[in-house]
Amino acid sequence: MEVKERINNLRKLMKQRGITAYIIPTSDPHQSEYLADHYKTRVWISGFTGSAGTVVVTEDEAILWTDGRYFIQAEKELKDSGIKLYKIGIPGFPTYIEWLKDNLKEGDTVGFDGKTYAQKDAEKLEKELGKKGIKLVDEYDLVGELWADRPEPPKSKVFVHDVKYAGKTAKQKIEEVRKEMDKEGATHFLIGSLDDIAWLYNIRGRDVKNNPVVISYALISMDNAWLFVDSDKIDDEVRKHLNENGVEIEEYNKVKEYVGNIEKGSKIFLDPAMINRWLYKGIPEDCEIIEGTNITTKLKAIKNDVEIKNQRNAYIKDGVALVKFMYWLDKNVGKMEITEVSAAEKLEEFRKEQEGFIEPSFDTIAAYKENAAMMHYKAEEGKSNYKLKKEKMFLVDSGGQYFDGTTDITRTIVLGNITEEEKRDFTLTLKGHINLINARFLYGSTGSNLDTLARYPLWQEGLDYKCGTGHGVGFLLSVHEGPHSISSRPNTVTLEEGMIVTVEPGVYKEGKHGIRIENVAVIEKDINTDSGQFMKFEVLSYCPIDLDGIDVELLTEEERKWLNKYHKQVYEKLSPYLNEEEKEWLKEQTRSI
DSSP: OOHHHHHHHHHHHHHHHTOSEEEEOSOOTTOOSSOOGGGOHHHHHHOOOSSSOEEEEESSOEEEEEOTTSHHHHHHHTTTTTOEEEETTSTTOOOHHHHHHHHOOTTOEEEOBTTSSBHHHHHHHHHHHHTTTOEEEOBOOHHHHHOTTOOOOOOOOOEEOOHHHHSSOHHHHHHHHHHHHHHHTOSEEEEOOHHHHHHHHTEEOOSBTTBOOOOOEEEEESSOEEEEOOGGGOOHHHHHHHHHTTEEEEOGGGHHHHHHTSOTTOEEEEOTTTSBHHHHTTSOTTSEEEEOSOHHHHHHHBOOHHHHHHHHHHHHHHHHHHHHHHHHHHHHBTTBOOBHHHHHHHHHHHHHTSTTEEEESSOOEEEEGGGGGSTTOOOBTTTBOOBOOSBSEEEEEEOEEETTEEOOEEEEEEOSBOOHHHHHHHHHHHHHHHHHHTOEEETTOBHHHHHHHHHHHHHTTTOOOSSOSEEEOOSSSOSSEEEEEESSSOOOOBOOTTBEEEEOOEEEETTTEEEEOBEEEEEEEEEEETTEEEEEEEEOOOOOOOGGGOOGGGSOHHHHHHHHHHHHHHHHHHGGGSOHHHHHHHHHHTOOO
16 A cells, blocks of 8 residues: 555545544654554654654644754655655754644644653644644544554563663662652552663563563552553563562553552652553543653663663673674675675674674664765665775664663764765764763753754854754663753753763765764763862773774874873773784774874
């Protein structure tokens, strides 16, 4: 079935149900960023495969909203679909709520599936559309009714994440949560987000590709802790682990019943951005709701000493895999056929050789030449899959899930001759990277306070990138983790000691090239003066930055010192795990400049 036919069939269903406009978000019942195939309704209805976007369909319009990471990709994938692209954050493009408000009239009805729509977003709809007398209907999964060959919900087995990796038992974490609940005046804490639940109970799963989570809900009171999960996923070992840590297991589909039976007068803490509309409406009216960022989100963002130690180890293994891959690439490009797809597969082979590797932490972005201008490009056999040659640049953004941590790193590799423009853009990206990752900043700073440090060298040349500069990284969890980030978008979350964050500025020129240099760092205390406590970034990821891409004349003495020191550490940390040929190659790649 073509996209146009799917849209037309959706319109017929909408007419039958009296729905004027229907919203299809990128979401599951847990507001996850990455989705199990069963929940990829927006992909199915639109053909757009990016990880972020919202589709709105009316009788005569179909529009996709997405952000700057996906503008180029969306234009390609929506071609001839009849769906228009609206660019989030670009002047002249209203948000989808603004568009609905401007284009619908009093008495019209907006529909969405309440099970996959966040309560926070529903409240925005109610506030804005209610002013105009527009009604909301939240009980229909219309796309699900049309999707005949929809994949089944995932059924992966749950496994225990050992305390030797996690650093704290689930029981200890639950007690920490209860202390925070007490501060908030809450009697209950309702959790819908999968990474929060996995972290809290020290469990992991394989329900979502690249994200070691299990589809579930959790409810904490001052005396009890529940996990709502398909019991077929729980074996004896996991059951014993949960019972020993004071966690009761109930079936996944019983969560609304339990929530509905919470005692009168209880005070329930929840994050409305991470609880769906359907479950929120099941809370008894005589209970008080306390809203805020999930308690667990704040706690898991600050890694304990055991997690940080393990994470350092994971990055050594990951760096070894990357160096072996880059060596292989250098020796074989031009001698054998290597494509974007086969290169990504080869990199995964090298990661699989590392102890404790489970799976990639996201689909590898292996992008050659102008394909790298698409920030979240994905090469696919039979679609877009360049052959690599001994020329131009090859961007590889990849990561791994290990028992001892989650990794994420990007390198732009020079395969042969590049232009002066490409070399300048590579160097400006590196200058931005060094400017931020080498920064000393006052405690209390947020990511939005620091974002301009990475952009400054680019801005001086009239360049910018339409995405954030950095994001938090989970611990054997999501490669994107909040509540902190480094971005031009306002963020009030203080960067705390123990938080892990990426630093990844870039240059993206459609039809030409894309460049990104990404390292991951942990935030540590630096000097303490009369002005207060200062903080710094301590690099965790080690992999050479391609010297062939650098115009050394554009670097300051301080920037050269940073690069030389970093490359010395790369060699010292990774060379013990390499053979003699690889060591010699790495020595040349990390030479002083």
